Amino acid sequence: MNKKLIALITVVLFTFFNCISTHVEEVVPGKSIPRxxxxxxxxxxxxxxxxxxxxxxxxxxxxxxxxIEGEVTDGTGKTVKRISIPLNEVKRVWLRKxxxxxxxVLLPIVGVFGxxxxxxxxxxxxxxxxxPFIYSFDGNAYTLxxxxxxxxxxxxxxxTEWKVLSSLAxxxxxxxxxxxxxxxxxxxxxxLQLLAVDHPRGVIVVPGISGAVHxxxxxxxxxxxxxxxxKDLLPFVVNNDEVYWQADDEGQETAGAVESKTELIFxxxxxxxxxxxxxxxxxxxxxxxxxxxxxxxxxxxxNAAAVLExxxxxxxxxxxxxxxxxxxxxxxxxxRVETTDGWKTMGSIAGGSPLxxxxxxxxxxxxxxxxxxxxxxxxxxxxxxMIDYIAVDYSRxxxxxxxxxxAVHSKLLAARDDCYLKLSPMGASVLxxxxxxxxxxxxxxxxxxxxxxxxxxxxDSIAQPRx
Ligand SMILES: [Ca+2]
Ligand SMILES: [Ca+2]
Numbered sequence: 220m221n222k223k224l225i226a227l228i229t230v231v232l233f234t235f236f237n238c239i240s241t242h243v244e245e246v247v248p249g250k251s252i253p254r255x256x257x258x259x260x261x262x263x264x265x266x267x268x269x270x271x272x273x274x275x276x277x278x279x280x281x282x283x284x285x286x287i288e289g290e291v292t293d294g295t296g297k298t299v300k301r302i303s304i305p306l307n308e309v310k311r312v313w314l315r316k317x318x319x320x321x322x323x324v325l326l327p328i329v330g331v332f333g334x335x336x337x338x339x340x341x342x343x344x345x346x347x348x349x350x351p352f353i354y355s356f357d358g359n360a361y362t363l364x365x366x367x368x369x370x371x372x373x374x375x376x377x378x379t380e381w382k383v384l385s386s387l388a389x390x391x392x393x394x395x396x397x398x399x400x401x402x403x404x405x406x407x408x409x410x411l412q413l414l415a416v417d418h419p420r421g422v423i424v425v426p427g428i429s430g431a432v433h434x435x436x437x438x439x440x441x442x443x444x445x446x447x448x449x450k451d452l453l454p455f456v457v458n459n460d461e462v463y464w465q466a467d468d469e470g471q472e473t474a475g476a477v478e479s480k481t482e483l484i485f486x487x488x489x490x491x492x493x494x495x496x497x498x499x500x501x502x503x504x505x506x507x508x509x510x511x512x513x514x515x516x517x518x519x520x521x522n523a524a525a526v527l528e529x530x531x532x533x534x535x536x537x538x539x540x541x542x543x544x545x546x547x548x549x550x551x552x553x554x555r556v557e558t559t560d561g562w563k564t565m566g567s568i569a570g571g572s573p574l575x576x577x578x579x580x581x582x583x584x585x586x587x588x589x590x591x592x593x594x595x596x597x598x599x600x601x602x603x604x605m606i607d608y609i610a611v612d613y614s615r616x617x618x619x620x621x622x623x624x625x626a627v628h629s630k631l632l633a634a635r636d637d638c639y640l641k642l643s644p645m646g647a648s649v650l651x652x653x654x655x656x657x658x659x660x661x662x663x664x665x666x667x668x669x670x671x672x673x674x675x676x677x678x679d680s681i682a683q684p685r686x
Pocket of ligand 2: 456457
């Protein structure tokens with residue numbers, strides 16, 4: 220029986236389940252991904268060490284001896300130029316990872332140590348506690364589009380996230396998602412719905428950290444952005460282009476370097492009298508950041524299983540880990556604004572998966588700010604965060620029409636009621652289908668994924684501490 224058929228049977232089965240109290244329903248697992256087996260990969264593009272994005276829009280790239288070779292067209296699809304990039308000049312890669320359904324799945328893999336290491340990141344991503352993977356169907360292929368609940372290890376860390384699904388397309392008046400557990404953990408999804416936002420053309424729709432739908436009409440780039448050494452961060456953060464700021468690679472493999480904080484300052488223009496602003500931020504945890512939790516848990520050695528149980532039951536270990544994550548800003552960053560009374564924390568910026576990072580809006584109160592410059596400070600643990608884009612918008616939110624879409628045949632996901640869809644073991648998947656409402660005439664549509672849940676890590680998946 221193929222995986223697609225199993226998934227379809229699964230969604231049909233959901234219609235027969237009703238939830239009265241806390242309740243978990245197993246999902247029929249699809250075909251498991253063999254552990255340790257390297258997937259077949261095609262290289263879609265690279266970011267070079269000089270932070271130049273090169274897309275292989277001709278034939279995909281491949282490794283030839285010590286370089287990546289690929290084809291680049293001039294945009295008309297006719298003129299093809301072969302490009303060879305030495306491996307030591309490659310910073311990140313985008314890969315295509317074929318799967319057993321659709322015509323293939325695009326999986327962006329963001330690496331930090333060049334291509335050889337990036338290949339290893341496939342295994343690293345599969346081993347780290349980030350899940351579930353949400354794939355969007357665009358009519359031809361399923362593309363990885365979201366990876367919610369990063370760091371939500373246990374019900375005490377359960378949270379809801381919002382993310383624009385950029386790869387989702389309406390096909391035959393429907394939207395289709397595939398949720399897959401691709402790691403050695405159990406995913407618990409409480410609710411999942413789509414917000415179909417019809418909005419004026421040319422306006423960018425971005426969700427807020429708590430699910431408010433914001434419009435961005437006039438984003439202002441930072442005038443200056445710098446680290447404690449005065450390094451200019453503007454080339455990294457001005458454009459939303461997959462070119463990320465990240466602390467220098469050297470020494471990242473040591474735990475101390477991962478957790479030592481740096482200080483980043485961003486200066487924006489402030490219109491006279493502006494009392495509030497929308498900070499637009501796209502960033503995520505790096506792969507090193509993704510491994511922080513796992514390394515922490517691995518330090519418990521043989522007691523890791525007991526500690527995981529304590530986290531699950533919200534015992535002392537739960538609060539210790541929670542406090543540690545907050546103090547180290549491991550999974551969320553304090554958003555500080557310079558006021559007449561000094562730096563004040565005005566919000567908390569969410570981290571997340573490096574595989575499918577999202578953009579969020581953070582409204583900030585500027586009533587304590589004077590002058591024509593707005594200064595924002597972030598203090599990320601240096602090696603465990605990546606920042607693609609930061610901007611500020613002072614416009615008022617425009618009226619939009621929001622329709623909440625429930626998955627057909629999946630009652631478990633309809634409400635936040637502690638009735639969970641459980642994706643386990645590794646390889647379990649479910650196809651989710653949503654009917655598309657008619658569009659408002661003359662308007663554009665943006666689809667936002669809203670989903671809440673958590674996951675459990677299997678004690679066996681925690682590696683022994685590094686010596
Ligand atoms: Ca539910
Ligand atoms: Ca960028």
